[in-house]
Amino acid sequence: MQLFGGEWNFPGGRPSSNFDTFPIALLTVFQILTGEDWNEVMYNGIQSQGGIHGGGMVYCSYFIVLVLFGNYTLLNVFLAIAVDNLANAQELTAAEEEADEEEEKRRQEVKDEVAQQFDSHSHVAQVENNKEEQSQLDMREQFPTSFPPAHMRIGAGGAPMVNICPPSPQNNKDPKTGNFNYTDQASNNKSNIDKAKASGKSETEAREDAESDDGSDGSEKEGEGEQTFTGPKPMLPYSSMFIFGPTNPIRRFCHFVVNLRYFDLFIMIVICASSIALAAEDPVDEKSYRNKILNYFDYVFTGVFTVEMILKNIDLGMIIHPGSYFRDLWNVLDATVVVCALTAYAFVDSTSAGKNLNTIKSLRVLRVLRPLKTINRVPKLKAVFDCVVNSLKNVLNIMIVYLLFQFIFAVIAVQLFKGRFFYCTDASKNTKTECQGQYFVYDKNKNIPSVDDRKWNRWDFHYDNVLAAMLTLFTVQTGEGWPAVLKHSMDSTYENRGPSPGYRMEMAIFYVVYFIVFPFFFINIFVALIIITFQEQGENELVDQDLDKNQKQCIDFAINARPLCRYMPKNKQSVKYRIWRIVVSAPFEYFIMVMIALNTIILMMKVCTVILHLYY
Structure with a gap:
């Protein structure tokens, strides 16, 4: 306000982003922090202070400092806070999971201990009962008339005696392993x-x-395992399409071709050539000579991919058994692209289908998915793709919360601005009934005004329903053109009435809160979550090696480190040695640095005389 207050009165009018009042100045600074049209605000500031040649360039430092320390530094603090909080939350979640696992393990140990004690007590009781029965049998043999029959004997309390025996060992087997015949090493x-x-x-x-x-x-088992892993890839022990068995010569031939060393390399070359052909097509003239030649090449590419699909279907089978062709999603993608291309070629010369034929021909657009076939064939690309997929899985929970907050803000916006984003092309009319007839339009470049019809319109981005409100808020969230939406909101008056400049300045609070919640918070959470997911993906690769990230970097540095070699002429009396001494000396380095600085200054001083002539 001290620098630019009341200075932005231009012939074309005063811009909406200015520093004339404290609230407007706050909104202008906030707009600069969001990065939306901040350069236009800076140009207006320079122009208000005399322009480029009138000393106005000095005032651009204010906007540069505000962008550097506000946009690049202060707003990135949100990202740092989000990363830190997410990391702490994940560590806390991992600690809670470990605690739950330990608690479950402790409970299982207690159960096992109780079961062992019960088994031991049952065994002791069984031994005592056996001894007692044996002694009773002995007494019965000696005195057969003194003991009644077994079913007539009662216990000390008058109840029949019941012999509680532990369950048989075969009933104590683990239900998961009881059906398998195995013996451990001890037995x-x-x-x-x-x-x-x-x-x-x-x-x-x-x-x-x-x-x-x-x-x-x-x-022997280890030897068998080594033979299994080092040998060629075995054929699946299932029937392929109920026709080709494991010993069928056609299937054996397809299995041999698919597993050739250079088969995948050949398919990769065809994929690259197909991608280049797609990029070389002429989108303007479909019947050009270049497109005709590329169309023939596309026939070849489609034929190669079709043969690949057929060979793999015969080798792996369709979908029924494990490991079959369509059990892999990448193969489903390949088959979809091939089938759509073949369908389009089948109807390319047909005219009986009428207008519906265009829909079938449009299936050829799926050819652009062919480059995705390279992801499954390059391990590093597949690792990156897996990282992206894992990140999207983790983002799902945050996406639900994001949509919930987006819906809440949309409902609030509908209550605040519904029916208030209408306007008349004639700014002097505020209602639809008044916005009728014609009015004069004055153009600066014409001396005679023109006549135009009055129209009652609605701004493209409005809040008349929840879906439109969510779309408008998403546009505001991206930061593209949101100052215009803010101006329309502050100028809004009542339902079905036209705007009035600055009628509701307090509505700017809604957008400030929305910007803090979404662009400054939620978007940074998405970025932080993706960063953490990539870090965890890299750390998971080191789990089997019992190393952390720093240890692996130290080992890689030690392996790749090379001693510094410096050339030095052997004969110290030669001219070559004296030139070498000059080149490696410190004054020579400083001299070269000074020359580079002078060269840069000379390049900065070059100007275009035509532009200077236009300025004056």
Whole structure:
């Protein structure tokens, strides 16, 4: 206000963004912080202070400092706070999950301990009952007339005696593993030791033989595993399309072709060539000679992709069994592109379909998805794509909260501004009934005014319903053209009436709060979440290596480090050595720096004389 207050009175009128009053100055500064049309505000400030040649350029420093410290520094504090809070929240969530896992583990240990104690007590009780029954049998044999039958005996309390036995071991099996026939290493060792003892060996020799047998079995299994991983990719043990079995020669040939070393490389080359052909097409003249040649190439590319799809379908099968072709989403994408291209080519010369044929021909647009086939074939690109997908999964929860707040602000905006964004082309009329007839339009470049019809219109961005309000708020959120929406809101009066400049200045508070909640907060949360997701993706790659990020960087630096080599002539009496001494000396470096600075200054002093002539 002290620098530009009351100075922005231009021949074309006073701009809406000015520094004449304190509220307007606050909104102007806020507009500069958002980065929307801040350069126009700066040009108005320079022009109000004498222009470029009248000393107005000095005042541009105010706007530059405001943008640097306000937009680039202060607003990025929101991003730093969002990253820090999200990181702390994720650490807290991880800690809570670990605590829950430990609590669950402790409960399971308590349950196992109670079960073991119950089993031990049951075993002791069973042994005592067996001893008691054996003693009773002995007494009955000695005195058969002194004991009644078993079903007539009662306990000390007068109730029949019930023998509680523990469940049989076969009923205590784990339901997940009870259906599988397996024996652990301890039982195998015990059986081997018993067999060795039975053959007459000592216990030590028997144990050694049992361990050697187990070691030989483990080495054989390891050898089998190495053969499995190092050999060629096996064929799926299922029937392909109910026709081609694993021994079918056609399927074996397709499996051989698909798994060739250079098959994927050839497909990559075709994908790149297809992408180049799509970029080289002439979008203006569809019947040009270049498009005809490229169309023939497109036939070839589509044929190659069709053959690839057929070979993989025969090799992997369609969709029924695991590992089949359409179980992979990338293969579904490839098949969709190929089928749409073939469908378009099938009807390209047909005229009987009429106007519906254009819809079928438009399927060829899906050819632009062909470059996506490279993602599945390049591991690094697939890793980046996986990071993006994981980020989108994590963003889903924030997106729900974002939409909820967007809906709340839209409802509030509808209550504040519904039916108030109408205007008449003749600014002197404020209602629809008055906005009728014709009026004079005065043009600066014409001496005679023109006559135009009055029209009752509504601004393109308004708040008459919730959907339109959400769209308008999203436009405001992006920062594109939001000062115009702010001006229309502050000029709004009543429903179905025209605007009045500055009628409701307090409506600017709504936009300030909205900007703080959405562009300054939610958008930075999205960015922070993506950053954290990429960091976690990189850290997850180091989990199997038992290293953190800093340790891996140190190891990579140690591996890639190379000693500095400096050339030096051997003969110190030669001219070459003296030139080398001059080149590597510090004064020579300073001299070159001074020359670079002088060259830069000379380049800055160059001007265009034609532009200077226009200024004067």
